[in-house]
Amino acid sequence: MTPTDQSQRTAAICRLAPVVPVLVIDDLAHARPLAEALVAGGLPALEVTLRTPCALEAIAEMAAVPGGVVGAGTLLTPDDVARARAAGAQFGVAPGATDRILAACAAEGLPLLPGAATASEVMYLLELGYTVQKFFPAEAIGGAAAVKSIGAPLPQVSFCPTGGISLTRAPDYLKLSNVLCVGGSWVAPKAMMEAGDWAGITALAREASQLAR
Numbered sequence: 001m002t003p004t005d006q007s008q009r010t011a012a013i014c015r016l017a018p019v020v021p022v023l024v025i026d027d028l029a030h031a032r033p034l035a036e037a038l039v040a041g042g043l044p045a046l047e048v049t050l051r052t053p054c055a056l057e058a059i060a061e062m063a064a065v066p067g068g069v070v071g072a073g074t075l076l077t078p079d080d081v082a083r084a085r086a087a088g089a090q091f092g093v094a095p096g097a098t099d100r101i102l103a104a105c106a107a108e109g110l111p112l113l114p115g116a117a118t119a120s121e122v123m124y125l126l127e128l129g130y131t132v133q134k135f136f137p138a139e140a141i142g143g144a145a146a147v148k149s150i151g152a153p154l155p156q157v158s159f160c161p162t163g164g165i166s167l168t169r170a171p172d173y174l175k176l177s178n179v180l181c182v183g184g185s186w187v188a189p190k191a192m193m194e195a196g197d198w199a200g201i202t203a204l205a206r207e208a209s210q211l212a213r
């Protein structure tokens, strides 16, 4: 799968809603109700980070939830890519980009949202054909002002800024012409998951899904 094809696919996924929830799932039993709660609130694209032992099983459970589009985040190795694909991930997200990760996603046919934090990183990925990228860690590297500035010389690249973004920060990004959506963990707080407060998570998702772009 070429980088151009991958970018077309990730652009479509990013356009599904203004926010892609970034999920850290510690308990496999949370996977399905969490996905159902977020989809019900209007956030269909879900990024499950491969940071917990049950993450791959969680992806497999969540992939069966109607209306959801489940991807794997924190892809760090080619093995992560292969296992995410096998679990049913429909897209991948990485905090940065290495040649090994890029090659693995191309070989596995997994559309990747590769991470970039500088103009040089954005340009490198653009040369390869990745026109949709994650801007990470967004708040720490200049926030919406940095995304806007990079868009002046590089308007052909669109971003999903992620990292430290909240409901109140999101609008600054979403009004930019080079932002398709933002990623964030705020819609799935650990305490609400542990309390089984799925209605509360649906309410957070609904609030996020109604952000203007």
Ligand SMILES: O=C(O)C(=O)C[C@H](O)[C@H](O)COP(=O)(O)O
Binding pocket: 022, 049, 073, 074, 075, 093, 094, 095, 096, 115, 136, 162, 163, 164, 165, 183, 184, 185, 186
């Ligand atoms: O796991 C990845 O692939 C990452 O690149 C990191 C995540 O995108 C951030 O951890 C988002 O989390 P918040 O900053 O809490 O919204």
